Amino acid sequence: MKTIWPILGGLVNVAMVLLVAPFCEGVLRKVTARIQSRQGPPLRQPYFDLLKLLGKEDIESGEAPRMQRFAVYLSLATVLTVACLVPMGFAAPLNGAGDVVLLIYLLTLSGICTLLAGLAAGSTYSLLGISREMMTMIALEPLLAVAIVIGAVHTQSFRLDTVLNGSVYGAGFPLSGLVMLGVMLLSFQAFVQRVPFDIAAAETELMDGPLVEYSGPKLALFKYAQMVRLVIYSGLFVALFVPWGSGLVFPLGWLLFWAKVFCLVLLVTVVAATHARYRIDQAIRYFAALLVVSLVALILASYGR
């Protein structure tokens, strides 16, 4: 009986993100359209888009078709696994199965899937895309890792349920936690790969970069993974930085969690709609500055501030 609950919880989380992610995308598109004085597609459009792509012919156009297929499956599988490790209105289902280090690894793996996908496609544009993706990853992943480690320092634990519960603030509001909140807000667009940091895909420069050779069902799964990514990172952000109310009784805490996620999606939308894309060198300089700040926050945290 004991093993059944984590499995059920995991399934609930996976089902929830799979259901909600396209809706979030729909909200994002609709709000973007309104900002741009357009009508915009109906909220359910992303579901139809996915279905349509899934129903298309599966064309193998890249250099290494098997690797391409594998990268796609792995990409979606990784983000869905992460979904089981993030508390979404109740404790993380696979709480005991791993710690925050596993979480960091899995998040990195989802980035590596993009590299793999681009590499397997093997076109010049996808290779340019993955070289940008790689540079972004190297500069970006440490930011989240530092945030999690700061939480771990404050709570003296690597356990998921301890860290993913507003741990960056520990007890009270230490300076390091607030600094890290700022850093994460400023880099959040990059984690979810939206303008101004959609540099690796950069439609008007690289024609979607790593995904340039993907079509039909494979593209559908990749797009799905990207939509899920937005939800997962929003969930992580909520868990780390705005955990209040998550302890409420079942429907309340759960509803509150999704409300917070939607607020983040709206924020992402507004920022994306009001910015131009940065160049990779400008972005890297920006991330490097954030990294320095986050390291200062880490030092502060280790002194208990």
Place this chain on the structure above:
Amino acid sequence: MIARERLNQLVKKFGDGIRRADLPADNRLFVYVEPSGVKPVCEYLFRNLDARYVTSIGTDDRPFSGKFMVAHNFAFDRDGILCGVLAHLPADNTKVDSISDVVPAANWAEREIRDLVGIEPVGHPYLKRLVLSDGWPDGVHPLRKDVAWDFVPEGYDGERGFKFDDPPAGCTVVPFGPFHPTLDEPAHFRLYVEGEMVRGCEYRGFMAHRGIEKLAESVLTYNDIPMLAERICGICGCVHNVCYAQAVESAVALPPPPRAEYIRTIMLEIERLHSHLLWFGLACHIVGFDTLFMQSFRIREPVMWIAEKISGNRKTYALCLIGGVRWEITPELKAALRAVLDKLEAEWRRVIAAVSKDRNIQKRTRGIGVADKKLVKEVGLIGPVARAAGVDIDCRRDHPYAAYDRVDFDVITENGCDVWSRLLVRAKEVFESIKIIRQCLEKMEPGPLQTEIRDELPVGRLGLAAVEAPRGESHHFIVTGQNNRPRRWRVRAPTYQNLQGVPAMIKDQQLADMTISLGSIDPCFSCTDRLETMDLKSGATKVWTQEELLKLVRARAT
């Protein structure tokens, strides 16, 4: 007369080298020289008298004079003179000294003459095929008069590829185009990339062959051509329409009535309004700022509607005939146009106020795609690209046509030489256009729309006309002919020169800046890809051969 002064300077320098000179008007100068004199005269004009290079034309004049002819056109922008240096070549020796080493801007035009007319520019630094498609057999020159407009040459080789230069050591090749989300039309840049840095490129364009000039010279008549000219470009078509009409009118000295001139001015400025707003939106889209893209297009839309109200079409106004215009601007249209302008001005002010403070856009555009004064001179860059480099040229003021000499406006210049400056120039020109249209509406008086033409147009006259298109100066050259059609008509669209500056603009900057740098000249490939006959398509792929494609197309058609 300044034209005479210039001629005297030339005569003083070259003496008998100048065989003949025509001054058909105060602002036109045609100088005939021996083939051997072409290069020194052009060098003197370009370097010593600081004339701006416009274009070169080759023509097969054998049925009339038994000779070939080359013309190199220059402009004295301060003096308001358009000038042609012409030389006749014997039919059995179609060679002339290339001027490209002293006038680099002539590079493309001379290669084009070689492709289409078969006049060999001797000493040209880069004699590669430019205009003809890859499979076209050597030695067949479609613009020669003995080649019929529907001629299909023997030995067309659809499999023959284009031989590109070798990339420099250490560079990988990134193919950009023919199909790319930011290219609206086919063009191919072979970029040499080192990491993220572009170290050089080779351009292969001219992929859409429509045979427009050939059709005009062999099938259509004077008053058909304006409608065809308009279809050269989907954005600045009216410019070509007006420019062609003006070239013929200047050749045969047939001024249009004043009201027609005002209407031409109004339509040209309406076109500039919609073109600049379109460019602005696309530029924002290229750097990923889609909100401004959409807003810019929303603001632009009423301009399209008013154009439709006036001419019946959003684009392709079918405005001009020789000696006049076809559409009247009625009092109701005047009122509607004024309302559109007021709304546009208010909305555009708000956009510009927001953009000029936006550091995000400046980060992507400042210091990018640099074209300085020297490059402008050497490559003959024009329009907003030149004005953004502080070169104060605008043929609306320098070579006034239509009603531009009767309205008051400023020529906007900036000194940044970069994409940001071009953006500012275009943004501010929107206000100038609004100003011009308002003055025209104010000043235009009732009168006829069309000058009456009693006789056939005289034969063998030369006509030059320049019209400031939204993206730079369009230039039309015409030789009038028999059978109610021109003997030769040559179109030089602004992108033809501006595109030649792009390799220098994108060199040694990031690949990410390539698209916005190219976009910043407001490229219009269809204007450039002007020539050639027939519906042959090169570019057969592994899956579809050219024959299969043709078969497929024809099967669908029946």
